[in-house]
Amino acid sequence: MKESKIAAVERILDNYLEMNNHRKTPERYAILKAIYSINGHFTLEELNERLASEQKFPVSRATLYNTLNLFLSLRLVNRHRFQGSTKYEACYDKKSHCHQICTICGKVTEVRSPDIIMAVENMHLKRFRKDGFALYVYGICSNCQSQMTKVKKLDKLDKQDKQDKQKSKTK
Numbered sequence: 001m002k003e004s005k006i007a008a009v010e011r012i013l014d015n016y017l018e019m020n021n022h023r024k025t026p027e028r029y030a031i032l033k034a035i036y037s038i039n040g041h042f043t044l045e046e047l048n049e050r051l052a053s054e055q056k057f058p059v060s061r062a063t064l065y066n067t068l069n070l071f072l073s074l075r076l077v078n079r080h081r082f083q084g085s086t087k088y089e090a091c092y093d094k095k096s097h098c099h100q101i102c103t104i105c106g107k108v109t110e111v112r113s114p115d116i117i118m119a120v121e122n123m124h125l126k127r128f129r130k131d132g133f134a135l136y137v138y139g140i141c142s143n144c145q146s147q148m149t150k151v152k153k154l155d156k157l158d159k160q161d162k163q164d165k166q167k168s169k170t171k
């Protein structure tokens, strides 16, 4: 039977803690579990909420931050800077992917592009072992686009209205 994802990431943490003679504090495992129960990107606050509500395991911000840094170095999570907010995501066993970021509302969507994945795979880097990549594509989402066209239309109507009033005054 294939080892579950959570068992696999716990083993990575086990190995690291054992090798470095660190104590296996339950906090670290609770945090790891919470991270792998979240689908997609999350902020430090969101992770904290999840820990407090679902796992009944409140931890201090400092512990959370330090643990996330440890998980970053173990490549168990990725950190992103999206439009001024820092977000994390579980990355064990996760394929490299592209992020589509709306510069107006900040919405982040994950997209897969086999062409880009191939291009990075074929990229030759000197004395460097590639582990993965993240790509950000900036633009405007469909919601914001339709919002913008609505505003434009209203502007147009408004102008038309003013012109009509001007005309009727000069008559």
Ligand SMILES: [Zn+2]
Binding pocket: 102, 103, 104, 105, 106, 107, 140, 141, 142, 143, 144, 145
């Ligand atoms: Zn948007």
Ligand SMILES: [Zn+2]
Binding pocket: 041, 089, 097, 099, 110
């Ligand atoms: Zn992502």
